[in-house]
Amino acid sequence: MALDPLRIEDEKPPRPAASGKKWVRVTKAVNGIDTEVWEEVADDSGGPQWGARESMRLISREIPRVDGPDKVTGRAVFSHDVRLPGMAYARVLRSRVPAAKVKLDLEPARKIPGVLAVVELGDGEVRWLGRPIAAVAATTPEIAEDGVRAILATYEEQGFAVTAEQAAADNAPKVNSRGNVRALSKNTDTSEIDKALEGSPVRVKGTWKIPVQHHASLESHGVVVDYRGGDEATVYASTQGTFTIPGDAAGRLGLKPNQVTAVVEHMGGGFGSKFGMGIEGEAACLLAKELARPVHLMLDRSSEFHAAGNRSGGEHQIEIGVGRDGKILAFKARVTRHGGVGQGSGHPLPYIYARDNATFVEDRCIHTNMDSSRAMRGPGHPQASFSMEGAMDECAYAVGMDLLEFRRINLPEGKRELYMRQLERCAELIGWKAHPHKQAPDRSDAEVKLGIGFAIARWGGGGNGQCKVEVRIAQDGSVEVLSGTQDLGTGTRTYCASIVAEELGLELAAVRARIGRSTFGNANASGGSTTSPSLAPSVKHASHNARVALFEKVAPLLGAKASELEVRPGEIRVAATPSKRIAWKDACAALGPNGLSAQGEWQAHLAGNDIGGAQAAKVSVDTLTGEVRVLEMVAVQDCGLVLNLLAAKSQLQGGMVQSLSYGLFEERVVDPDLGLFLNANFEDYKIAGAQDIPAMKAVFEDDPRGVIGMSEAAIIPGHSAIANAIHNACGVRLREMPLTADKILMGLAALKKG
Amino acid sequence: MSDATSPRDAASREPSLSRRSFFKGAGVVAAGGLVGEAVQAAARSASLEPVCMEGTVEIELEINGARAKVAVEPRTTLLNTLRNHCTPPLTGAKLVCDRGSCGACTVHLDGAPVYSCMTLAVDAVGRKVTTIEGLASQGGLTELQSAFCAHDGSMCGFCTPGFVMSISACLESNPAASLDEIQRSCSGNLCRCGTYPQVFEAALAAGRKLRAKGGK
Numbered sequence: 010m011a012l013d014p015l016r017i018e019d020e021k022p023p024r025p026a027a028s029g030k031k032w033v034r035v036t037k038a039v040n041g042i043d044t045e046v047w048e049e050v051a052d053d054s055g056g057p058q059w060g061a062r063e064s065m066r067l068i069s070r071e072i073p074r075v076d077g078p079d080k081v082t083g084r085a086v087f088s089h090d091v092r093l094p095g096m097a098y099a100r101v102l103r104s105r106v107p108a109a110k111v112k113l114d115l116e117p118a119r120k121i122p123g124v125l126a127v128v129e130l131g132d133g134e135v136r137w138l139g140r141p142i143a144a145v146a147a148t149t150p151e152i153a154e155d156g157v158r159a160i161l162a163t164y165e166e167q168g169f170a171v172t173a174e175q176a177a178a179d180n181a182p183k184v185n186s187r188g189n190v191r192a193l194s195k196n197t198d199t200s201e202i203d204k205a206l207e208g209s210p211v212r213v214k215g216t217w218k219i220p221v222q223h224h225a226s227l228e229s230h231g232v233v234v235d236y237r238g239g240d241e242a243t244v245y246a247s248t249q250g251t252f253t254i255p256g257d258a259a260g261r262l263g264l265k266p267n268q269v270t271a272v273v274e275h276m277g278g279g280f281g282s283k284f285g286m287g288i289e290g291e292a293a294c295l296l297a298k299e300l301a302r303p304v305h306l307m308l309d310r311s312s313e314f315h316a317a318g319n320r321s322g323g324e325h326q327i328e329i330g331v332g333r334d335g336k337i338l339a340f341k342a343r344v345t346r347h348g349g350v351g352q353g354s355g356h357p358l359p360y361i362y363a364r365d366n367a368t369f370v371e372d373r374c375i376h377t378n379m380d381s382s383r384a385m386r387g388p389g390h391p392q393a394s395f396s397m398e399g400a401m402d403e404c405a406y407a408v409g410m411d412l413l414e415f416r417r418i419n420l421p422e423g424k425r426e427l428y429m430r431q432l433e434r435c436a437e438l439i440g441w442k443a444h445p446h447k448q449a450p451d452r453s454d455a456e457v458k459l460g461i462g463f464a465i466a467r468w469g470g471g472g473n474g475q476c477k478v479e480v481r482i483a484q485d486g487s488v489e490v491l492s493g494t495q496d497l498g499t500g501t502r503t504y505c506a507s508i509v510a511e512e513l514g515l516e517l518a519a520v521r522a523r524i525g526r527s528t529f530g531n532a533n534a535s536g537g538s539t540t541s542p543s544l545a546p547s548v549k550h551a552s553h554n555a556r557v558a559l560f561e562k563v564a565p566l567l568g569a570k571a572s573e574l575e576v577r578p579g580e581i582r583v584a585a586t587p588s589k590r591i592a593w594k595d596a597c598a599a600l601g602p603n604g605l606s607a608q609g610e611w612q613a614h615l616a617g618n619d620i621g622g623a624q625a626a627k628v629s630v631d632t633l634t635g636e637v638r639v640l641e642m643v644a645v646q647d648c649g650l651v652l653n654l655l656a657a658k659s660q661l662q663g664g665m666v667q668s669l670s671y672g673l674f675e676e677r678v679v680d681p682d683l684g685l686f687l688n689a690n691f692e693d694y695k696i697a698g699a700q701d702i703p704a705m706k707a708v709f710e711d712d713p714r715g716v717i718g719m720s721e722a723a724i725i726p727g728h729s730a731i732a733n734a735i736h737n738a739c740g741v742r743l744r745e746m747p748l749t750a751d752k753i754l755m756g757l758a759a760l761k762k763g
Numbered sequence: 764m765s766d767a768t769s770p771r772d773a774a775s776r777e778p779s780l781s782r783r784s785f786f787k788g789a790g791v792v793a794a795g796g797l798v799g800e801a802v803q804a805a806a807r808s809a810s811l812e813p814v815c816m817e818g819t820v821e822i823e824l825e826i827n828g829a830r831a832k833v834a835v836e837p838r839t840t841l842l843n844t845l846r847n848h849c850t851p852p853l854t855g856a857k858l859v860c861d862r863g864s865c866g867a868c869t870v871h872l873d874g875a876p877v878y879s880c881m882t883l884a885v886d887a888v889g890r891k892v893t894t895i896e897g898l899a900s901q902g903g904l905t906e907l908q909s910a911f912c913a914h915d916g917s918m919c920g921f922c923t924p925g926f927v928m929s930i931s932a933c934l935e936s937n938p939a940a941s942l943d944e945i946q947r948s949c950s951g952n953l954c955r956c957g958t959y960p961q962v963f964e965a966a967l968a969a970g971r972k973l974r975a976k977g978g979k
Contacts, residue, residue, distance in 0.1 A: 077912035078904060081927055082922035083855020083895035087920075090846075090854035150843060227859045227921040227955050233899060277857075278955050279773060310860045492775030498956050500918030548950060588771070655915045658963055663918060666957025699946040702959040720877040 014193065015283055019493040021058035021619050024080040025378045033613045035473040035539075041101035050474065051615045057170070057553035059615060059715065061652055067507040071655040074503045075522065076275070076496075085275045088245040089307050091233040091307045097146040099306035100153040101289060102160050103315055105140040106181065107169035108685040109511065114161035118145055123152035123263040125302075127297045128348025130288060135164075136184065137169060137350050137378050138686060144292035146304050154670075163576055172681045173324070173347050176377045184350065184376040192373045193352065194327045197676035205339035216326065217396035218745040220676035221347060222320040224385055225696055229279020230284065230317045231307030234258065238301035246290065249279040250534025251493045251527050255520060257286040257337035261294035273495040273525035282318035283383035284534055289316075314689035318383030319677065321346050322354030324499055325396040326370075329363070330747035335410045335418045337568050346374040351381030359395035361467055362419045362430075375698065382535060386664070389463025391728065397462040398729035399744060404737065409448060411442075412463055412733075424621065428465050431623035431710070433644040435463060438643040439625045440600040447486045450740035456633055459640075460738025463625045466725030470648070470718035471618030472542030473543055474611035477530030480509055480548075480555040483604040486597040488513060488520045490551070494532035494544055495525050498722065500656030501540060505548050507653065512552035513559075515574030527552045529610075536581075537716025545652055546691070551609025563596045617714030622646035624724045626703075626730040630738040632757055635750030638670055639731055648719035654709070656720065661707040664723020670697035670727025676747050779942060806854045822888050826853065827897025833884065838854075841887050842868045842879035855924045856897035859953075866952030867921065868896045869928040877952075891930040895924035898931060907931055910969035911962070917957035925952050940966070940971035 022032035031052040031716045056211050062069050078086040104111060111134075117128040127147045135142065145156035168182030175181055176189040183189065206212060209289030238244040254271035262269065276283070286294075293306035308317060323346045330339035340363045346353030352374040368747045403416035412431050420428050436442065444461050445451075451458040479491045490509045496502045505522040511522075523529065533543050560571035563581050567574065567589050575584040582590035596605075627641040642665050647739075651657045674695040679686040688694040728746065736742045766833065815835035824831050833848040833870070840861075845853040855868040856879050863881040869881045871893040899905045907927060910916070917923040926949050932941050932946030945966045954962070 073915065074913050074917070076920075077915075077917060080893075080917040080923045081904065081911045082899065082909040083853070083924045085920055087855070087857075089857065092847075092852040092854065148848065149836070149839075151838060226919075227857070227953070228919070229859075275920060278919045278953070307858075339883065491864075491883050498917070595921075656918075659915045659918055659956075659958060662960050663957030666959060667955075670957075690862065691860045692862075696953060696955060696961075697957070698953060699949045699959055699962075702946070702963070705960050740949075 016346070017038055030221050031613070033471065034469065034618045035471050044369040047637065048473070049432055056612050057549055057612065059549070062650070065511060067599065068291070068504070069651050069654060072507055073641045073655060074518065075506055075517065076502055077242050079387040080323045085309055087228055087275045087277050088231065088233055088247040089228055091245045091305070093233065093235055093303040096233070096305050097148065097296070097300060098149065098150040098153050099109060099144050099304050100157050100161065100309065101130070101141040101292060101312055102157045102379040103139040103170060103308070104135040105424055106164050106166050107171050109135045109168040110165040111135055112204050113143055115143065115328045116157040117159040117161055121152060121155050122155040122475045123148045126296050126299045127160070128292065128299065130292055137380050139312065139380060140686060141288045141292060141312070141316055143633065144306065145566060146300060146529065152243070163297055166309070171377050171379055171679045173345070173375040173377060176375050179481050181358045184378055189375065189376050190373060190532040191352070192371060194369070196370055199341065199368060199370055202339050202341050205366065206330040207231050207327055208265045209338045210333050211331040211404065211407050212329065213331070213407055214328040215400065215403070215744050217399060219322045219324070219392045220746055221382070222385065222671055222675045223314055223320040223677060223694060224280040224282040224318060224320070225283065225694070226278030228282060228308065229308040229313040230283060230287055230289055231491035232290045232293050232304045233303060234297040235303045236262055236297040236301065237303065237540045238755055240264060242297070243270045243272060245272045246286065247276045247279070247283060248273055248496060249276070249536065250285070251495050251525055251529060253285045254290070254300065255527050256287060257290065258294055261291050261692065265298040269525040276495060276497060279535070280386045281388065286744045287317070293442050293634060307514055310691065313725060314694065315686055316380050318347070318385070319380065320385035321348040321351070321382035321392070323347050323356060323392060325356065325358065325719070327358070327396055328399050329400055329404055331404045333406055333408065335364040335408055335415050337404070337419045338366055341370055342367070342373045343370040348382035349377055349379035350376055353382050354384065355390070356389045356393040357625060358393050358397060358702060360390070360393040361421070361424065361465060362401060363418065364421050370504060371422070378684070379548045383586065386667065386724045387468065390468070390721070390725045393428050394464055394466060394725050394729045394744060395732065398726065399742070402462065402733045403742060406448065407561055407618040411447060416463070422584070425481060427621045427647070430463065431621065432463055432634070434645045434708065435623045435643050436627040438708070439627050439641055444647065448739070450737060457631050459627065459629050459631050459740040460695065460734040460736065461625060461627050462478060462735070462737055463623065464726035464729035464733065464735025465621065465623045466722045467619070467621050468538060468719070468722040469618055470538040470542060470620050470722070472539055472546060472611060472616040472716070473533060474543070475531060475533035476550040476611055478544070478609040479530055480551040480607050480609070481604060482559060482597055482600065483598055483601050484557055484602055486594040489523055490520060490530040490548060492532050492548070493524070493527050493529040493545065494540065495535060497535050499540065499652050499660060501544065501685060504541065504545060504652040508548045509552040512556055514578050514580070514752045527642055537618040538721045540718065541652060542618070542660070542716045542718050546612040546615035549609070549615055550612050551607050554609055555605060555607035558607050559596065559600070559752040562599050562605070563591060566599060576610055617649040617713045620649070620717050620719060620722055621648050622726065624730050626734045628731060628734040630735055630753060635753035635757070636755065637673060637748060637750070639673070639701070639737060642669065642727060643706045643708070644723065645708045645710060645723060646719060647712040649714035649717035650717060651709050657709060658707050660720050661723045662705050664720065665705060665707070665727045666702060668695055668724050668727025669701065669703070669731060671745055672731045672748050673697070674747050801812065814957065816885070820885065820942045822885055823886055823889070824884065824892055825900050826892045826896060835884050837883065837885050839884050840880050841870070841882040841884045841892070842882035845870070853894050857921055857924065859921070866929060866949070869924040869952065871926040871928060871932060874932065874935070877927050895928060896977060898927065905931065907969040910965040910972070914961050914965040914967040914968060916958060916962045918958050922952060922954040926954065926962055930962070934966065934970055934973060938970045940970055942967060
């Protein structure tokens with residue numbers, strides 16, 4: 010009976026592995042959505058190993074980032090910061106209406122002194138609010154803005170729907186030819202689940218509402234296109250995928266992909282929104298082609314909100330039936346996604362719990378004349394977590410059962426031990442044992458009430474074989490590791506260097522990591538937390554191969570076989586006769602002028618997959634003002650081999666902060682009548698600031714597996730734990746984010762009325 | 764383009780250009796061309812009469828202890844002047860919101876933190892501008908910058924220069940700043956990666972080091 014269209018993985022491989030092969034789960038984008046699939050790969054278990062963790066010097070330790078000094082001094086050059094001779098600055102004109110036929114008169118812009126080029130974007134048909142329709146290049150950004158204002162746009166306005174309510178109404182203007190309300194999957198026979206629900210002694214039913222969130226990366230989307238005529242170009246891009254740029258850019262510039270080099274030295278946040286070049290990148294290429302001079306086009310903040318993606322919102326109707334013993338007997342869900350002109354991310358319900366007795370009634374999306382949603386950190390999971398954990402909590406209170414015990418009963422067999430261990434650790438860290446009211450809200454007369462809530466997350470985080478890494482050792486002893494990969498702020502550059510330095514017995518500073526350039530080896534785009542589990546094993550493989558090749562050269566000098574050698578800090582020696590040794594510099598001198606170059610590719614056995622995490626939040630609720638303060642957040646996470654404990658802690662805590670921000674503050678506000686995005690700026694679209702940050706604790710479990718990406722798991726459960734903590738504090742159950750004071754006061758008033 | 768114009772006249776004539784033209788507290792009309800002295804005089808003047816400046820003005824700024832001549836439109840922000848008109852470009856201060864709500868563009872004017880996206884370059888004439896590039900002596904790091912590195916106060920790093928500038932000013936005046944005071948000092952800065960806990964750790968650690976050094 011369980012139709013579960015959003016099941017994200019099959020539990021078992023499709024068939025036994027062929028000889029010399031093995032099955033691994035990898036995360037791949039299927040129809041734009043990160044999905045776990047089984048892949049048969051060569052059984053490389055005999056290859057390099059990470060080795061004993063206690064003997065590591067530079068892996069799984071607290072390693073300050075190698076680019077830290079550049080970042081704190083302003084020396085780090087982001088794409089926004091690229092300045093080239095003769096560079097023009099460009100800005101885009103956005104459609105001010107959600108649906109229209111547009112005619113443009115570009116001449117007034119062209120007449121402004123300093124305006125260098127003006128191009129039209131799109132085909133004159135606008136289907137979503139804020140779509141860039143023209144771009145202006147000028148000698149300064151100020152003049153480019155003048156140019157944008159001077160363009161005469163004539164809109165033949167059409168009916169629009171910017172909210173789901175508008176779009177779903179009878180006779181609503183058509184957003185697209187496929188229909189505004191589109192069923193992605195439907196289960197018409199619900200008789201069995203309905204019967205199970207009817208037979209359940211305790212039932213919880215509700216609708217959870219989830220706002221549209223914005224990525225709000227501080228560095229906006231954009232590129233600097235360095236094209237000066239001729240047959241090559243360099244594109245500096247703020248992107249999560251170095252290799253997503255050259256093909257697109259070449260098409261617009263009339264070049265071949267191998268004539269375009271993409272550069273991503275540093276990038277200022279993407280969170281899932283920065284794959285490919287986008288309309289803004291195309292515009293920059295068109296302008297650069299026309300001018301044959303470099304063009305700098307970065308979206309301004311308002312354009313960034315309007316036209317650079319978002320996390321889909323939605324609505325979840327959930328009904329759960331529970332037995333007196335706390336066992337969930339039936340789960341029924343209907344999901345509506347709000348993804349603008351796009352279809353939004355899949356919301357995997359039921360989330361983690363209650364997988365056996367579940368029926369998915371319908372999964373549908375409602376299209377509006379708004380920018381398409383894009384992937385955003387943990388696509389679909391934070392949404393699913395909010396309703397699922399909220400509903401779970403409601404059930405636990407309804408049957409009068411301890412919050413953790415209720416979760417234990419309804420966790421799937423194979424995950425129970427993991428999540429209970431993590432939940433209990435969270436409980437311990439946040440002081441659950443001493444908390445005075447565990448199974449009911451604080452019913453005292455206190456004005457400010459304290460509450461604690463819990464939630465869990467799962468993610469794949471496996472790697473894939475899309476990385477090619479090179480390690481070079483020069484005659485002078487210097488070492489470089491090269492990969493085209495991009496560092497989103499996760500510390501990629503740092504672990505590239507530290508893995509090589511560890512393998513070769515060198516100090517971290519002795520290895521230079523060169524990344525973010527499409528002329529280096531291929532690397533996967535950073536989505537689905539797949540970067541470190543794909544790249545780190547490839548770096549390990551390349552450095553292992555470099556060491557083996559170096560041993561081959563050095564062995565004759567030591568009168569030994571290559572297999573008898575080992576590295577020690579700064580030297581190579583014969584393992585059995587340590588007095589037979591050669592200093593690093595002397596060993597490298599034997600390489601001759603060509604030095605040594607070794608390649609590496611993905612080693613499935615050095616990566617892992619499938620992680621879980623739990624978080625808990627302690628909040629105070631002021632019952633007079635409705636103000637919520639998050640006082641404390643704790644997280645316990647597994648993620649295989651932690652490459653850098655310092656950067657990983659930042660990632661995990663950063664995820665918790667984003668989750669807090671999602672829960673308490675973030676919501677796109679649209680005026681349905683005027684068709685306007687009302688808070689496309691950082692005053693009215695609030696994200697968490699310094700004074701919103703609670704005390705935090707992030708714990709990584711000792712996990713013997715290989716490298717697994719963890720970033721997405723970090724952002725999934727925090728807001729759900731906060732919502733649950735609010736209920737535990739004051740009895741108000743918020744089924745709609747953001748969890749703001751007005752909603753809490755309304756809830757308190759409703760409780761008083763009874 | 765060189766007429767002295769009251770703001771109301773200017774606004775009614777060219778409403779779309781309202782942002783470009785005004786700055787407060789000046790008493791001189793700039794007519795395009797070399798007006799550095801006029802701007803300086805204007806900056807010193809206490810006159811409340813608003814004045815219209817247009818065209819390009821050449822001004823001299825004191826940035827990180829060195830004099831820099833730049834030719835900018837009067838409407839050009841200090842941020843865009845640093846990033847787009849200085850040689851070499853000073854791109855440490857970041858353009859993120861362009862309206863004073865995120866702090867990524869924070870620099871010091873006469874030692875006090877300001878949003879350089881909300882400051883006109885012409886208003887910085889006669890004042891000492893310090894940017895992230897000039898915070899430490901050549902090639903070095905301040906205690907706060909070192910602490911940011913050691914405690915992982917940057918993830919993507921785009922907000923980092925702004926945070927460093929805001930908190931530097933706080934520690935400069937009070938190396939014994941509490942967590943609460945540090946949070947307040949950077950409450951005008953936004954970080955999307957959520958680096959705040961490490962930033963606070965770094966700031967507190969830097970404060971301890973500064974106090975141990977006895978002095979700043």
